[in-house]
Every structure is written in C-alpha cells, then in structure tokens.
Amino acid sequence: MSDTALQAAPTTKARGYWATVARRITRDKVSMVCALILILIFASALLAPWLHLADPYQGSMIRRLRHIGTPNYPLGTDELGRDMLARLIYGGRLSLIIGILPVIFAFVVGTSLGLIAGYVGGKLNTAIMRTVDVFYAFPSVLLAIAISGALGAGIVNSIVSLTIVFVPQITRVAESVTTGVRNMDFVEAARASGAGPFTIMRVHMLGNVLGPIFVYATGLISVSMILAAGLSFLGLGTKPPEPEWGLMLNTLRTAIYVNPWVAALPGAMIFAVSICFNLLSDGMRSAMDIRN
Amino acid sequence: MTDVDTPQGMLEPVADVGGAAQPLLQVTGLTKHFPVRGDLFSARKTVRAVDNVSFAVMKGETVGIVGESGCGKSTTARLLMHLMPCDSGAIIYDGMQVGRSLSLRDLRRGMQMVFQDSYASLNPRLTIEESIAFGPKVHGMADGAARTLARELLGKVGLRPENFANRYPHEISGGQRQRVNIARALALSPRLVILDEAVSALDKSVEAQVLNLLADLKREFGLTYLFISHDLNVVRYISDRVLVMYLGEVVELGPVDAVWDAPAHPYTSALLAAMPSSDPDKRTEVPPISGDPPNPIDPPPGCRFHTRCPFAEPLCAQHTPKLTDLDTMGHQAACYMAIPGSGHSRAPAKTTGDNAA
Amino acid sequence: MFAYTARRIVYVIPIVISVALVCFLLVHITPGDPLVAVLPADASQELAAQLRTAYGFDRPLPVQFGLWLWRALHGDLGSSIATGRPVLSEVMRAVGNTVMLAVAAAIIGFTLGLLFGLIAGYFRDTWVDKLATSFAIAGVSLPHYWLGMVLVIIFSVQLNWLPAVGAGPGGSGAWAWDWEHLRYLVLPAITTSVIPMGIVTRTVRALTGDILSQDFVEALRAKGLRERGVFRHVVKNAAPTALAVMGLQLGYMLGGSILIETVFSWPGSGLLLNSAIFQRDLPLLQGTILVLALFFVALNLLVDIAQAAIDPRIKRG
Numbered sequence: 001m002s003d004t005a006l007q008a009a010p011t012t013k014a015r016g017y018w019a020t021v022a023r024r025i026t027r028d029k030v031s032m033v034c035a036l037i038l039i040l041i042f043a044s045a046l047l048a049p050w051l052h053l054a055d056p057y058q059g060s061m062i063r064r065l066r067h068i069g070t071p072n073y074p075l076g077t078d079e080l081g082r083d084m085l086a087r088l089i090y091g092g093r094l095s096l097i098i099g100i101l102p103v104i105f106a107f108v109v110g111t112s113l114g115l116i117a118g119y120v121g122g123k124l125n126t127a128i129m130r131t132v133d134v135f136y137a138f139p140s141v142l143l144a145i146a147i148s149g150a151l152g153a154g155i156v157n158s159i160v161s162l163t164i165v166f167v168p169q170i171t172r173v174a175e176s177v178t179t180g181v182r183n184m185d186f187v188e189a190a191r192a193s194g195a196g197p198f199t200i201m202r203v204h205m206l207g208n209v210l211g212p213i214f215v216y217a218t219g220l221i222s223v224s225m226i227l228a229a230g231l232s233f234l235g236l237g238t239k240p241p242e243p244e245w246g247l248m249l250n251t252l253r254t255a256i257y258v259n260p261w262v263a264a265l266p267g268a269m270i271f272a273v274s275i276c277f278n279l280l281s282d283g284m285r286s287a288m289d290i291r292n
Numbered sequence: 293m294t295d296v297d298t299p300q301g302m303l304e305p306v307a308d309v310g311g312a313a314q315p316l317l318q319v320t321g322l323t324k325h326f327p328v329r330g331d332l333f334s335a336r337k338t339v340r341a342v343d344n345v346s347f348a349v350m351k352g353e354t355v356g357i358v359g360e361s362g363c364g365k366s367t368t369a370r371l372l373m374h375l376m377p378c379d380s381g382a383i384i385y386d387g388m389q390v391g392r393s394l395s396l397r398d399l400r401r402g403m404q405m406v407f408q409d410s411y412a413s414l415n416p417r418l419t420i421e422e423s424i425a426f427g428p429k430v431h432g433m434a435d436g437a438a439r440t441l442a443r444e445l446l447g448k449v450g451l452r453p454e455n456f457a458n459r460y461p462h463e464i465s466g467g468q469r470q471r472v473n474i475a476r477a478l479a480l481s482p483r484l485v486i487l488d489e490a491v492s493a494l495d496k497s498v499e500a501q502v503l504n505l506l507a508d509l510k511r512e513f514g515l516t517y518l519f520i521s522h523d524l525n526v527v528r529y530i531s532d533r534v535l536v537m538y539l540g541e542v543v544e545l546g547p548v549d550a551v552w553d554a555p556a557h558p559y560t561s562a563l564l565a566a567m568p569s570s571d572p573d574k575r576t577e578v579p580p581i582s583g584d585p586p587n588p589i590d591p592p593p594g595c596r597f598h599t600r601c602p603f604a605e606p607l608c609a610q611h612t613p614k615l616t617d618l619d620t621m622g623h624q625a626a627c628y629m630a631i632p633g634s635g636h637s638r639a640p641a642k643t644t645g646d647n648a649a
Numbered sequence: 650m651f652a653y654t655a656r657r658i659v660y661v662i663p664i665v666i667s668v669a670l671v672c673f674l675l676v677h678i679t680p681g682d683p684l685v686a687v688l689p690a691d692a693s694q695e696l697a698a699q700l701r702t703a704y705g706f707d708r709p710l711p712v713q714f715g716l717w718l719w720r721a722l723h724g725d726l727g728s729s730i731a732t733g734r735p736v737l738s739e740v741m742r743a744v745g746n747t748v749m750l751a752v753a754a755a756i757i758g759f760t761l762g763l764l765f766g767l768i769a770g771y772f773r774d775t776w777v778d779k780l781a782t783s784f785a786i787a788g789v790s791l792p793h794y795w796l797g798m799v800l801v802i803i804f805s806v807q808l809n810w811l812p813a814v815g816a817g818p819g820g821s822g823a824w825a826w827d828w829e830h831l832r833y834l835v836l837p838a839i840t841t842s843v844i845p846m847g848i849v850t851r852t853v854r855a856l857t858g859d860i861l862s863q864d865f866v867e868a869l870r871a872k873g874l875r876e877r878g879v880f881r882h883v884v885k886n887a888a889p890t891a892l893a894v895m896g897l898q899l900g901y902m903l904g905g906s907i908l909i910e911t912v913f914s915w916p917g918s919g920l921l922l923n924s925a926i927f928q929r930d931l932p933l934l935q936g937t938i939l940v941l942a943l944f945f946v947a948l949n950l951l952v953d954i955a956q957a958a959i960d961p962r963i964k965r966g
Contacts, residue, residue: 133664135671137668137945137946138668138938139903139945141904141908147678149925149926150676151678185408186412188407189413192375193400193426199430203418222789225792229792234911235927256798261802263798264795264799268795271790271792274791
C-alpha cells in the first residue's frame with residue numbers, strides 16, 4: 001500500500017441514476033403540470049362509470065347542440081343531443097387506448113429489433129435496418145392511412161396500422177442508441193472480463209439503452225394520439241355511436257355553423273393529451289441528461 | 293485496517309505453468325487488416341492496422357509500447373485481449389494457446405485491461421462497487437463475496453471504500469475513476485494487465501499518483517504490465533523494455549535504456565528528439581520529424597518510414613527491412629542503417645565470417 | 650460530387666422497388682378476394698373466372714408483382730374502378746393541387762419556422778425563446794385537422810372572411826391565380842404549415858444554440874467580427890441540416906395531406922385517396938400511394954444531394 005492517505009469522497013449524497021432523474025423531473029414545473037393533467041384525464045376515463053355522468057349514448061332530438069354552459073349540460077350536447085361532458089370523458093377510454101397501444105406494441109417490437117440489430121451488428125443489422133429504410137420511404141401519415149385503408153375500418157386495424165408505422169421509427173432509435181452504447185469502453189471491459197452476450201445485454205446494455213428509447217416513445221404517443229384520432233376522423237377507426245374523440249370531431253363537423261365551439265371540443269382533448277406527452281418527453285429528456 | 297498482502301476472497305489466479313523462464317505473453321506474427329467499406333465505384337481497400345507484430349513479455353516485467361496515434365497500439369491491445377479476432381498470428385499466454393490449452397474464459401482472468409477514457413469505461417448506471425464486483429461474479433463468485441472483494445480492492449487503489457462503494461462514476465473525479473478501473477481490472481486476479489493509455493487523459497499531478505499506485509500494485513500483486521502510451525517520459529519511467537511501433541509495425545524494441553541511449557531506428561530517434569527536454573542545452577529548434585504519418589490505408593512500399601526518413605535511400609523504398617538483433621541484450625531494429633552489409637550507405641560494415649556476397 | 654450523386658441514385662433503386670412491393674402488397678392484405686373490388690355484385694362464376702385470368706390474379710404472387718411493376722414502369726397503373734379513367738392521370742391531376750397547397754404551406758411554415766428558430770436560438774432562455782418554443786411545441790402537438798376546423802369556425806363561420814371548403818368559386822375545377830381563387834388556399838395552407846413551422850423552429854433553435862456555443866464563434870467575436878458577420882457564420886453552418894429537415898417536411902406535407910384535404914375538401918391527392926378508400930377503389934388507392942411515396946423518395950434524394958453540395962463535411966468522393 002502506498003503511503004498516501006485513502007482519498008475521501010465528494011461531500012454530496014450518493015444517488016442512483018434513476019433517483020437523480022426522478023428528483024430532477026419532480027422539480028420541473030412544466031413536466032409536473034403535464035403529468036397532473038394526464039393523470040386527471042386518465043383517471044376520469046378510467047373511473048367514468050362512477051362519476052355520475054349522463055349516459056353518453058342516450059340522445060334526444062329536442063335538446064340537440066346545446067351551448068356550452070347550459071344547465072345540466074356544462075359542455076353542451078352533440079348533434080344527437082347526447083351530453084358532451086359524458087362523451088368526452090367516456091371518449092377518453094377508446095381514444096387513449098387506440099393512441100397509446102400502438103406505441104406500446106411498437107416499443108416492444110422496435111426495441112427488440114433495434115437491440116438485436118445494434119448488438120449483433122453485421123448482416124443481421126443490415127437486413128433489419130434496410131427493411132426499416134423501406135418504411136421510411138413513406139410519410140408516416142400516408143403509411144398509416146394506406147395500411148388502414150387497405151385493411152378496412154376498425155379499432156384493431158387502426159392499432160395494427162399505427163404499430164406498423166411506429167415500429168421502424170423506434171427500431172431506428174433503438175439501433176442507434178444500442179450501437180452507441182455497444183461501442184462504449186465499459187461494454188468492451190465487460191467482454192474483457194469474460195461475460196457472455198446475454199449478461200452484458202442485461203447488466204450493461206438495457207439500463208443505458210431503454211431510457212432514451214422510452215423518452216422517444218413518450219414523444220411518439222403525442223403523434224400517435226393525433227394519428228389514431230385522425231384515422232377515426234376519416235372513418236377508419238371506430239364506428240358510431242361509440243364515443244371517441246376523432247370520430248366525434250368528424251360527426252360534429254356538420255354542426256360548426258350551429259354550435260361551433262361544442263364541435264371543436266373533442267379536438268381540444270386530443271390537443272391536450274398530445275401536448276402533455278410532448279412536454280413530458282422533453283422534460284424527461286433533459287432530466288436524464290445528468291452529466292451537466 | 294489490517295495489512296494483508298492479497299485480499300483473502302480473491303479469485304484463484306490462472307496458475308503459473310511455465311516458470312520464470314517462460315514468457316507470460318508470446319506474440320508472433322500478429323496481423324489485423326480492416327476492410328475499408330468499398331462501394332459501387334471504388335475497390336475494397338484495407339487498413340493495415342497491425343502488421344506482423346511479434347514480441348514477448350516476460351513474467352514480472354513492464355513492457356511499454358510507444359508510437360504516434362494511429363500506429364496500431366490500441367488495436368494491438370484489443371487483439372491481445374481477444375476483443376476482436378486477429379487475421380493471423382499467435383498469442384501464447386504462459387505457453388498456452390487460447391482455444392486449445394487455455395479457454396478464452398480463463399484468458400480473461402489471466403489478462404485484464406484498463407482503458408484510456410475513465411468515464412466511458414465505467415457503466416454510468418452501476419455503482420462503483422457493482423462495476424468492480426461484476427467481473428468476479430461472471431466467474432462464479434457469489435454476490436456478497438464479490439462486493440466484499442470490491443470494497444477491499446477500493447482500499448488497495450487508495451479509495452476509501454465506505455465513501456466510494458456506492459458512488460456513481462459521474463460523481464467522482466477522473467483520477468478516482470481511473471483508480472476504480474484499475475481495481476476493476478485487478479478484481480479478476482490477472483497476472484498481466486494491459487494499460488492502454490491509462491494515464492494519458494489525467495492531469496500531470498494525478499498521473500504521477502496513479503503511476504506510483506501502479507508501481508505499488510505491481511509489487512504487491514506480482515503483476516506484469518503492458519503499458520501503451522504516446523508519452524515517452526511516462527514510458528521510460530515505468531517500463532523495463534519498450535516497443536516502438538510505426539504504421540502497424542514494430543520498428544524497434546529493446547531495454548528502455550538501450551533504446552533511449554542508442555536509438556537505432558531513425559523514427560525512434562525522431563520521437564526521442566521530439567520529447568520536450570528540461571535541459572536548455574538539449575533544446576532543439578528544428579522539428580525532428582515533419583508531416584503526418586502516411587495513410588495506413590495504403591502504406592508506402594518498402595520501409596514504411598522512408599517517406600519521412602531523412603536518410604532514406606532507394607533501397608528503403610524497394611525492400612522491407614526485418615527486425616534484426618543489434619546486440620545480445622535483445623535490442624532489435626528494423627532499419628537498413630542498423631543491419632550490417634544491408635547496402636545502405638550508413639549501414640555498419642559486415643562482420644567477418646559471413647559468406648554472403 | 651458526380652460520383653456521390655450517382656451513388657445516391659443507385660442506392661435509391663432498391664428502395665423504389667421495395668416501395669413498389671409494399672404498394673403492391675397493400676391490395677393483397679385487403680381482406681377477401683381482390684377480385685371483389687372489380688366484380689359486379691351479380692357476376693356469374695364464369696365472369697369471375699374470366700376476370701381473374703384477365704387481371705392475372707390466378708398467377709403466383711411474384712409473377713403478379715413482376716407484371717404489375719412492368720406495367721407501372723410504363724406508366725400504366727390500371728384504371729380506377731369508380732370512374733374507369735386511368736389511375737395515373739387521375740393521380741397526377743390531384744397531385745398538382747396538393748403540390749400547390751404544400752408549397753404555399755412551406756412558404757408560410759418555413760419562413761416562420763426559420764424566423765422563430767433563429768430568434769429563439771439567439772436569445773436562448775429569455776422570454777422570447779420561451780414564447781417561440783411554446784409556439785413550436787404547440788405546432789407539433791396540434792391535431793392539424795382540428796386546427797383546420799377551428800380556423801374555419803373563426804374565419805368562415807364567425808367572421809365570414811374566407812371560404813370554408815373547396816378550391817374555387819362555384820365548385821369549378823379550373824384554378825386561376827387571382828384573389829377569388831387564392832382565398833380558398835389561405836386556410837388550408839395555414840393549417841398545413843403549422844407542423845413544419847413547429848419542427849423547423851425546434852431544429853433551427855437547437856442548431857443556432859449549438860453553433861453559438863461553439864469555440865469558433867467565440868474566436869470570431871474575439872477577432873472583432875460584428876454580430877452581422879457572426880450571423881452569417883451561423884446561417885452557413887445551420888443551412889445543411891435545416892435544409893434537410895425542410896425537405897423532409899415538404900415530403901410529409903405532400904404525402905400527409907389527406908386529413909387536411911378532407912377537412913377543406915381540397916381536390917388534391919389526399920381527397921382522392923379518401924374517396925379511393927371509401928369506394929374500395931383498390932387500383933386508385935394503390936396508384937395514389939405509389940405516386941406519393943415515389944414523390945417522397947425523390948424529394949429525399951434531392952435533399953441528400955443538395956445537402957452534400959452545400960455541406961463540406963459530407964464526403965462526396
């Protein structure tokens with residue numbers, strides 16, 4: 001042992017990476033407000049049956065297109081006299097599902113493909129990434145509509161087509177992140193200590209790779225919400241009388257000359273969810289950049 | 293704190309089979325060429341990163357490898373660690389060939405490496421303790437024992453375990469991180485440690501501390517070092533023998549004092565002359581070597597140094613000199629000026645007894 | 650430069666073939682017999698078999714693809730089932746309107762995006778930056794079809810300034826470059842421009858911020874260069890990436906116009922696609938998507954080449 005005294009550590013408290021990230025994100029006001037809004041929307045959609053709302057399917061010919069602020073109908077009624085508040089809250093159920101599920105599916109598939117492509121490299125990488133390139137040759141809206149249009153209308157088809165649209169995007173991100181991490185010295189060092197590929201993947205790769213992909217996917221939910229509702233808006237998603245924001249926007253289009261602001265409400269919901277996910281993704285990205 | 297020689301809970305090192313006379317590492321004809329992505333309109337090219345490199349490392353010594361950046365030092369290190377396959381050549385560890393009498397897994401225990409970038413070589417998501425304990429766990433040590441060992445090794449590299457074990461890499465300084473990397477390498481009880489520019493990125497004062505630590509650890513654990521650096525002062529300080537590389541080839545090798553006192557290859561002379569000297573009388577105004585190393589994609593024919601060599605003659609461009617013994621102490625150089633009777637005008641006269649024309 | 654261009658063009662060939670393959674397969678993932686789309690409802694078995702042979706549906710898929718690709722290469726994308734007219738001419742007519750819309754939107758979106766981005770990047774972390782960034786993030790989070798509706802509500806329904814739908818007075822197909830017609834372009838173009846505006850703002854802001862924080866800018870200022878000169882360097886360095894992003898956005902506007910064209914009944918390729926989908930006009934669907942995707946690929950190619958031409962860091966060898 002050399003005669004120099006053992007070095008003392010810095011005085012700050014030792015914190016894990018994720019603990020640091022969590023602390024940073026809870027201090028970001030914008031992210032917290034967005035998280036709060038999203039929790040509210042999710043919770044109300046989930047708990048809709050217990051909220052003492054009007055029946056979202058029960059219409060009435062005599063009270064169609066009431067204005068916002070009408071007694072008993074705080075957000076007015078739609079073109080068939082159904083309560084807008086109830087339909088917006090119930091509509092969240094389907095809208096959130098068809099907006100978020102494709103990203104979750106694509107996250108699973110795309111991350112696996114990207115990890116394999118990035119970690120194995122070589123011919124497998126070329127095969128996967130060239131296939132991904134083909135899907136990049138289509139604008140994503142066009143691809144989603146093309147597949148949906150070919151498969152036909154329906155919730156499942158809409159989810160399938162959006163998943164197909166997002167898989168290549170997540171694969172590309174996952175591949176580039178994985179390749180970046182794989183070339184880091186600590187992965188070399190792990191190989192040099194005799195660890196097998198699966199151990200390296202589990203201990204050294206996943207923790208470093210999943211974060212950035214997750215952030216990207218969170219931002220993608222914003223796009224997915226807009227596209228999923230867009231497919232419904234075109235008539236490629238769910239069918240009436242199901243409450244769903246995109247479809248509601250479509251059926252209310254005829255009402256813009258009578259009661260324009262009620263007609264615009266479902267779009268505001270889509271916008272709110274979309275912008276919150278976008279801001280949350282940005283907040284997470286900067287919270288995870290802990291080197292500065 | 294009790295003073296133990298080696299931590300009790302260490303992995304059993306790979307057994308010394310050959311005895312002191314057997315080189316710990318014997319490298320012959322090591323070659324690695326990288327294909328450069330050719331495309332539709334140009335032919336495939338190769339970078340000759342490491343070309344026919346041979347040397348030996350004896351047990352307990354420190355061998356330095358020096359050369360400009362891009363000369364193949366780091367590629368050599370990675371080839372030795374079997375982090376990338378070599379095109380040809382043999383790497384014999386203590387008389388055993390990897391894949392035959394020595395498994396790759398055992399080689400990884402017998403040979404460890406410390407990288408230049410102290411931050412990049414630690415997983416940012418793992419605590420320091422976890423990073424050090426990872427290797428022993430891969431080789432079958434229980435989690436608790438590996439963590440105990442990690443803490444003990446932290447002490448060995450001069451870091452207070454109770455303060456550092458639960459830290460993350462970004463929370464400590466570069467010098468401290470490099471100490472952690474050394475502890476991580478030692479955790480597998482290696483007999484050979486490759487230090488690839490391990491101190492180059494550190495401040496000078498920190499560098500000196502880490503060099504002293506390395507010297508202490510070498511004594512304590514009976515280590516052998518392969519010390520790769522572009523810093524000649526550091527190499528001279530730590531090495532017993534030195535290897536000079538130029539464009540993927542070994543141009544000179546020998547005991548560090550012999551090479552420093554009587555460099556036989558003009559490239560070595562140039563490198564030494566380029567070293568800053570603290571003696572005002574020895575300062576030089578003329579740059580000893582000019583230009584950049586030629587592109588390793590197509591190295592010049594003949595002696596690869598002839599394009600920058602002040603003594604180059606037509607012979608040097610036509611034929612490639614081989615490493616030749618200069619004395620009985622193991623000083624070798626690959627230069628026609630050092631080979632008697634080579635035909636170069638500055639070559640020494642042929643010794644009698646040779647019967648070539 | 651020539652070699653680079655040639656190489657990029659060669660690399661595009663497999664992409665084009667794969668894109669064609671995807672378009673070809675689209676019809677074949679359609680549930681049911683592709684023949685159903687062309688068959689009269691009361692057709693006899695005999696007629697079905699006859700048509701099956703005529704359309705080549707009885708051959709193996711790769712052969713069908715080969716034949717289809719061969720015909721497509723000669724400009725024959727089949728005929729629309731709904732109108733009986735050749736798909737290619739239908740698509741090209743509609744694409745003209747879409748290009749007009751996209752270019753108008755690009756002029757608005759890129760100008761604003763560049764402006765906001767530069768301002769935000771220059772005055773990073775000031776209130777101006779926050780305002781511009783908010784605009785940008787709202788732009789990329791807006792369901793643009795909804796924005797279209799809101800604009801219609803404000804400017805057509807409430808204020809009655811601009812027409813809500815169509816591409817010319819009286820529903821006539823002929824376009825003219827006068828205010829009577831241009832009025833119809835305003836709302837769709839603004840709606841389309843919002844996403845590219847947001848994305849260009851974000852890109853340019855990040856680029857400007859990065860460039861300004863680099864050492865060479867410090868050096869420029871240190872040697873006494875005035876702010877205007879520094880700005881020139883910023884533009885020069887940001888241009889290649891900004892150009893690439895804008896090119897891609899133009900492509901998205903061309904290909905992703907279906908929702909906005911539906912909202913505004915703008916007679917472009919998107920509206921054509923919409924009707925193809927709902928009339929189950931599969932040849933038209935296939936043809937429209939193929940043409941739009943090829944436009945997108947070609948645009949990407951142009952952007953790549955243009956980027957290489959102005960960015961010295963991209964190897965042209």
